[in-house]
Amino acid sequence: xxxxxxxxxxxxxxxxxxxxxxxxxxxxxxxxxxxxxxxxxxxxxxxxxxxxxxxxxxxxxxxxxxxxxxxxxxxxxxxxxxxxxxxxxxxxxxxxxxxxxxxxxxxxxxxxxxxxxxxxxxxxxxxxxxxxxxxxxxxxxxxxxxxxxxxxxxxxxxxxxxxxxxxxxxxxxxxxxxxxxxxxxxxxxxxxxxxxxxxxxxxxxxxxxxxxxxxxxxxxxxxxxxxxxxxxxxxxxxxxxxxxxxxxxxxxxxxxxxxxxxxxxxxxxxxxxxxxxxxxxxxxxxxxxxxxxxxxxxxxxxxxx
Amino acid sequence: xxxxxxxxxxxxxxxxxxxxxxxxxxxxxxxxxxxxxxxxxxxxxxxxxxxxxxxxxxxxxxxxxxxxxxxxxxxxxxxxxxxxxxxxxxxxxxxxxxxxxxxxxxxxxxxxxxxxxxxxxxxxxxxxxxxxxxxxxxxxxxxxxxxxxxxxxxxxxxxxxxxxxxxxxxxxxxxxxxxxxxxxxxxxxxxxxxxxxxxxxxxxxxxxxxxxxxxxxxxxxxxxxxxxxxxxxxxxxxxxxxxxxxxxxxxxxxxxxxxxxxxxxxxxxxxxxxxxxxxxxxxxxxxxxxxxxxxxxxxxxxxxx
Numbered sequence: 001x002x003x004x005x006x007x008x009x010x011x012x013x014x015x016x017x018x019x020x021x022x023x024x025x026x027x028x029x030x031x032x033x034x035x036x037x038x039x040x041x042x043x044x045x046x047x048x049x050x051x052x053x054x055x056x057x058x059x060x061x062x063x064x065x066x067x068x069x070x071x072x073x074x075x076x077x078x079x080x081x082x083x084x085x086x087x088x089x090x091x092x093x094x095x096x097x098x099x100x101x102x103x104x105x106x107x108x109x110x111x112x113x114x115x116x117x118x119x120x121x122x123x124x125x126x127x128x129x130x131x132x133x134x135x136x137x138x139x140x141x142x143x144x145x146x147x148x149x150x151x152x153x154x155x156x157x158x159x160x161x162x163x164x165x166x167x168x169x170x171x172x173x174x175x176x177x178x179x180x181x182x183x184x185x186x187x188x189x190x191x192x193x194x195x196x197x198x199x200x201x202x203x204x205x206x207x208x209x210x211x212x213x214x215x216x217x218x219x220x221x222x223x224x225x226x227x228x229x230x231x232x233x234x235x236x237x238x239x240x241x242x243x244x245x246x247x248x249x250x251x252x253x254x255x256x257x258x259x260x261x262x263x264x265x266x267x268x269x270x271x272x273x274x275x276x277x278x279x280x281x282x283x284x285x286x287x288x289x290x291x292x293x294x295x296x297x298x299x300x301x302x303x304x305x
Numbered sequence: 306x307x308x309x310x311x312x313x314x315x316x317x318x319x320x321x322x323x324x325x326x327x328x329x330x331x332x333x334x335x336x337x338x339x340x341x342x343x344x345x346x347x348x349x350x351x352x353x354x355x356x357x358x359x360x361x362x363x364x365x366x367x368x369x370x371x372x373x374x375x376x377x378x379x380x381x382x383x384x385x386x387x388x389x390x391x392x393x394x395x396x397x398x399x400x401x402x403x404x405x406x407x408x409x410x411x412x413x414x415x416x417x418x419x420x421x422x423x424x425x426x427x428x429x430x431x432x433x434x435x436x437x438x439x440x441x442x443x444x445x446x447x448x449x450x451x452x453x454x455x456x457x458x459x460x461x462x463x464x465x466x467x468x469x470x471x472x473x474x475x476x477x478x479x480x481x482x483x484x485x486x487x488x489x490x491x492x493x494x495x496x497x498x499x500x501x502x503x504x505x506x507x508x509x510x511x512x513x514x515x516x517x518x519x520x521x522x523x524x525x526x527x528x529x530x531x532x533x534x535x536x537x538x539x540x541x542x543x544x545x546x547x548x549x550x551x552x553x554x555x556x557x558x559x560x561x562x563x564x565x566x567x568x569x570x571x572x573x574x575x576x577x578x579x580x581x582x583x584x585x586x587x588x589x590x591x592x593x594x595x596x597x598x599x600x601x602x603x604x605x606x607x608x609x610x
């Protein structure tokens with residue numbers, strides 16, 4: 001087979017691994033539950049085992065390297081996770097070097113949201129641009145900035161924290177210490193919280209609010225309009241700041257696009273004078289949960305050019 | 306003399322030109338009133354005349370090129386001003402090519418706020434970093450993004466419009482169509498407007514509000530606190546977005562730093578969880594009105610490396 005690289009997406013629940021060739025075709029993939037109970041050493045062993053099994057099937061010599069997306073802040077120079085709410089026991093653990101020692105191949109560690117942004121540029125909705133911003137709506141709101149075809153990391157690997165942009169200075173309190181963070185008003189969690197305020201019941205999820213909106217429930221529609229407005233306020237600021245050609249939205253609430261996008265676009269057009277003037281676009285991301293896998297796999301190709 | 310380049314700062318009132326050597330020393334400077342009444346052709350003639358006089362004094366052969374900062378949006382490829390509130394008659398005018406034809410040397414056109422950000426990196430408060438953001442408080446609020454030592458332009462040359470970030474979604478209306486833009490709450494104009502609301506009189510300027518604050522006037526101090534809060538809200542979002550090591554403030558209200566900075570820092574610390582954690586800094590810019598001159602002069606050096 002031709003040259004390939006391996007992308008790893010280490011999530012809170014699943015460990016997903018794919019071998020991807022230079023054309024962006026996934027030639028092999030493995031998914032298994034991620035086991036965190038026994039500490040980071042065990043996770044490293046699991047990752048190495050899966051990678052080794054893929055290498056044995058696909059050949060060793062053509063492997064460009066391994067990219068690993070993890071849900072945490074990474075010190076890019078040392079390859080150490082310096083902070084993560086979703087990776088218990090990983091803070092300060094030298095993930096990259098442990099895996100590199102074990103496998104003897106080049107490992108690149110990356111934040112998962114950054115990897116997803118890069119993946120969308122490589123094989124998704126951003127294939128025609130080199131500059132884009134991705135916002136991922138989930139429990140919180142994460143994201144990544146791709147500039148000149150590369151991830152913009154910031155000096156401590158913490159760039160792209162769009163979820164903590166202030167959209168309402170006196171809005172809902174956030175765990176980060178701020179009030180009115182975007183993610184308190186536009187994440188899947190925020191949609192569910194607004195749904196409960198609309199008396200949809202204690203077990204309300206963003207998917208349930210979506211189902212109700214589809215059925216024509218006016219309060220469910222209002223939830224998505226409120227969420228769309230918050231998203232539009234943040235996007236407008238991002239557009240005025242970056243003047244990038246493309247802004248992508250991904251995550252669980254994406255199917256509700258038709259319910260939140262109109263309110264979002266009203267805010268964007270009102271608040272970002274550069275938007276219509278420049279022909280910038282706000283679109284759905286295309287790769288879903290695979291974006292991070294593609295992006296992780298792309299990293300070794302990118303660094304070898 | 307050693308190799309030098311020429312920086313031009315074309316402002317609404319003055320045309321300022323400086324010859325700067327590779328070490329960043331200004332070896333010659335000229336300032337004269339900018340005359341816009343007779344159209345852009347006349348402005349080009351004036352610019353060329355001043356540059357020629359400097360070249361005659363300093364020698365032709367060691368000139369690296371000429372950088373020109375103008376208060377407008379620029380199409381970087383064509384060197385054409387595509388929008389400007391302060392350069393009447395310049396929209397669509399091929400400034401760069403006209404000057405290049407006239408002088409026969411390489412001309413680089415740049416937005417003045419971008420040039421100022423680059424100047425601060427080269428010879429000002431950002432000498433120790435390669436990534437910084439500059440906010441300039443004036444009639445409006447402009448700014449520039451320097452990433453990896455270079456200006457981040459955006460795809461239509463409109464990046465860095467920090468003045469139109471939304472800080473209060475239901476705040477004061479802005480000429481851009483938005484409500485609660487940063488510049489409606491934190492520019493010199495906004496300080497003067499708040500001063501008038503505090504009954505400081507019709508002729509209130511931000512300098513007058515500053516004088517009153519120095520004299521201990523509690524309402525003048527409140528104006529700067531309100532302005533500092535708005536600035537802090539925007540800075541916190543920028544910090545969460547970029548994770549850069551340095552954010553600089555410049556412009557007329559800078560002497561009032563001690564009046565607005567405490568409120569600004571309270572907002573930043575509350576709203577940007579990455580701020581204290583990473584050791585990022587918010588500081589005064591150092592070069593004042595010369596930042597744009599330095600940045601413009603640096604452009605030809607940068608492009609020849």
